[in-house]
Amino acid sequence: MPTVKKTNAVLKTHTLSFILFGIAAAVVVGYALLTNDFSPSSAIPVVMLVLGIGLYFQQRRWRRFLCPTCRQLLTRERAFDGSPLIFQCDRCDTIWDNGFTDSESE
Numbered sequence: 001m002p003t004v005k006k007t008n009a010v011l012k013t014h015t016l017s018f019i020l021f022g023i024a025a026a027v028v029v030g031y032a033l034l035t036n037d038f039s040p041s042s043a044i045p046v047v048m049l050v051l052g053i054g055l056y057f058q059q060r061r062w063r064r065f066l067c068p069t070c071r072q073l074l075t076r077e078r079a080f081d082g083s084p085l086i087f088q089c090d091r092c093d094t095i096w097d098n099g100f101t102d103s104e105s106e
Contacts, residue, residue, distance in 0.1 A: 002088065002095045007068060010061060010085075010098040017061075021054035062100070067092060 028046045065074045065087040074087040074096070085100040 002093050004086075004095045004097060006097050006099060008099065009068065010065065010100065014058065014061060017054060017057055021050060024050045062102075065096060065098070067094070067096065069094065 025047050028050060062085060063075055065076075066072070067074055067087075067089040069092045070089065072089055072091050074089055076085070076087055081102060083102050085098050085102055087096045087098075088094075089096065
């Protein structure tokens with residue numbers, strides 16, 4: 001029977017990437033404001049690109065998890081039913097619960 005363990009590694013990486021991509025978007029907007037070149041044709045596409053890359057990595061993070069014990073890459077499909085985001089490692093016989101739940105589809 002698998003052991004259920006909780007981890008906050010996903011929360012840490014989620015928070016760090018949120019901060020880094022937020023800073024990158026703020027730098028782009030700040031540069032546009034300081035150079036008096038704040039026009040939708042120059043700043044907004046770059047901000048959208050930075051935020052789009054951040055969203056891509058966030059979505060990937062909800063489907064992939066690296067087992068802290070054996071370093072095996074674990075994957076799961078999104079269920080969209082409000083179920084907890086858990087990853088099962090067959091090698092360690094462990095179920096990793098990261099504390100997040102999958103969003104419910106409407």
